[in-house]
Amino acid sequence: MQHILALPNGENIPYLLERRARRTIGMKITTDGLVVHAPLRIRQVDLEALLRSKARWISTKLKARQAATLPAFSWRDGAELQLLGQPLILRILPSTRNSQPKLEGNTLQIATSNIHDQVMIARKVIHWLQKEAMLDFARRLHILAAKLGEPTPALFLSNAKTRWGSCNSRRKVRLNWRLIQAQPALINYVIAHELAHLREMNHSARFWAVVAKIHPDYPAAEQGLKACSQALYRLG
Numbered sequence: 001m002q003h004i005l006a007l008p009n010g011e012n013i014p015y016l017l018e019r020r021a022r023r024t025i026g027m028k029i030t031t032d033g034l035v036v037h038a039p040l041r042i043r044q045v046d047l048e049a050l051l052r053s054k055a056r057w058i059s060t061k062l063k064a065r066q067a068a069t070l071p072a073f074s075w076r077d078g079a080e081l082q083l084l085g086q087p088l089i090l091r092i093l094p095s096t097r098n099s100q101p102k103l104e105g106n107t108l109q110i111a112t113s114n115i116h117d118q119v120m121i122a123r124k125v126i127h128w129l130q131k132e133a134m135l136d137f138a139r140r141l142h143i144l145a146a147k148l149g150e151p152t153p154a155l156f157l158s159n160a161k162t163r164w165g166s167c168n169s170r171r172k173v174r175l176n177w178r179l180i181q182a183q184p185a186l187i188n189y190v191i192a193h194e195l196a197h198l199r200e201m202n203h204s205a206r207f208w209a210v211v212a213k214i215h216p217d218y219p220a221a222e223q224g225l226k227a228c229s230q231a232l233y234r235l236g
């Protein structure tokens with residue numbers, strides 16, 4: 001079940017709650033963001049009070065998933081972006097007219113009258129990446145849903161800072177647009193993970209068996225995603 005934890009500092013943190021036959025409360029940060037394992041009988045209000053007492057740990061861990069230790073991306077000519085795990089060189093061309101980014105081989109070209117306007121360049125390139133993401137993810141979602149024998153769920157892009165995807169009981173799948181930078185196997189894994197939630201809204205052995213049906217090599221993908229998370233979160 002998806003819940004929202006309101007922290008005293010005004011932050012709202014979505015989390016997945018999984019009740020288990022256990023005596024203690026466990027927390028971890030995964031592809032889904034914060035996941036909480038709680039005893040079957042603990043009351044929601046007691047659980048959230050306890051989670052709030054761990055607010056510092058939660059915030060620190062979630063932020064560690066972001067680009068905290070990497071320098072911010074520099075939107076200059078020659079900078080290296082990633083598209084589907086391949087390098088994409090940003091070419092900023094001085095021009096009297098402003099153009100939308102254009103893909104030419106392994107370069108992304110943008111003509112602008114102000115090559116130092118990093119905010120404008122960032123906005124245009126991110127918008128371009130989001131359009132690519134929508135096209136690419138929609139195609140993958142369609143193919144992988146068919147593999148599972150499910151109708152294609154509705155797709156939305158997310159701009160979440162700490163999670164790659166989510167899926168709700170109304171069959172809406174949200175995928176982080178930053179995934180378009182990652183290797184196709186990692187994107188496929190996140191989609192497989194969210195599709196498996198259509199069948200199992202938990203992370204039980206049954207859930208992972210469904211993931212494995214769509215994406216057999218999921219442990220490697222989960223690791224790969226962890227390894228490149230920080231780099232992918234540098235944008236936006």
Ligand SMILES: [Zn+2]
Binds near residue numbers: 032197203
């Ligand atoms: Zn999940």
